[in-house]
Amino acid sequence: MARYIGPVCRLCRREKNKLFLKGDRCYSAKCAIEKKKGPPGVALPRKKNMSEFGQQLREKQKVKRHYGLLEKQFRLYFEKCARMEGDTGALLLNTLEKRLDNVVYRLGFASSRSASRQLVRHNNILVNGKRVNIPSTQVRLNDQIALTPDMKENAAVVASLQSKASSGTKPWLDLNPETKVGSVLKEPAREDVDIEIEENLIVELYSR
Numbered sequence: 001m002a003r004y005i006g007p008v009c010r011l012c013r014r015e016k017n018k019l020f021l022k023g024d025r026c027y028s029a030k031c032a033i034e035k036k037k038g039p040p041g042v043a044l045p046r047k048k049n050m051s052e053f054g055q056q057l058r059e060k061q062k063v064k065r066h067y068g069l070l071e072k073q074f075r076l077y078f079e080k081c082a083r084m085e086g087d088t089g090a091l092l093l094n095t096l097e098k099r100l101d102n103v104v105y106r107l108g109f110a111s112s113r114s115a116s117r118q119l120v121r122h123n124n125i126l127v128n129g130k131r132v133n134i135p136s137t138q139v140r141l142n143d144q145i146a147l148t149p150d151m152k153e154n155a156a157v158v159a160s161l162q163s164k165a166s167s168g169t170k171p172w173l174d175l176n177p178e179t180k181v182g183s184v185l186k187e188p189a190r191e192d193v194d195i196e197i198e199e200n201l202i203v204e205l206y207s208r
Helices: 009-015 023-027 052-066 071-082 088-097 100-107 113-121 155-164 199-206
Strands: 125-127 144-147 173-176 181-184
Touching: 052 071, 052 088, 052 199, 071 088, 071 199, 088 100, 088 199, 100 113, 100 125, 100 144, 100 173, 100 181, 113 155
Parallel strands: none
Antiparallel strands: 125 144, 144 181, 173 181
16 A cells, blocks of 8 residues: 655645644644744745635645645546535545544544554554555445454553543544444534645646
């Protein structure tokens, strides 16, 4: 499975927005955006006003990197949503939110989406009692997402759950802290996406 293996903090700096790719580090003073101002690379004079295409591209890159996808994967998601009835941009975000690796992250089983993807790929996640190792699996209403028995006391998992206990889970998900079992209560809403996104710009970019 292809994936980005370069430094992730530079991605946040490029998008000028926290994408929460490093777990707890993103909430601390060590966050790259807090320490370094401006995009990565050689300091060159930059245009003050970004073109329309540039704005559309940056918005697409922001969402793609937020969910940890490569270009081909993201394009396939868009084309699938474009064939569905309804607002393509909203459908795209809804579909990305329902990815299993994102749900594992939202439930607090992992401190970042890359860590949650690793949990899934290593057969440490159960969906309705069955092991699932495909991060792109779409969860459905009333699905039960749980850790395998040997992972419930894993130090990294316990630390992640404790770290996210104060903020709680998203309204469309529920987590039983005793059994460490999460469930899908409803479809994710637009406001459940926790970064600033203008999805209409992505639709315009792919409609060019």
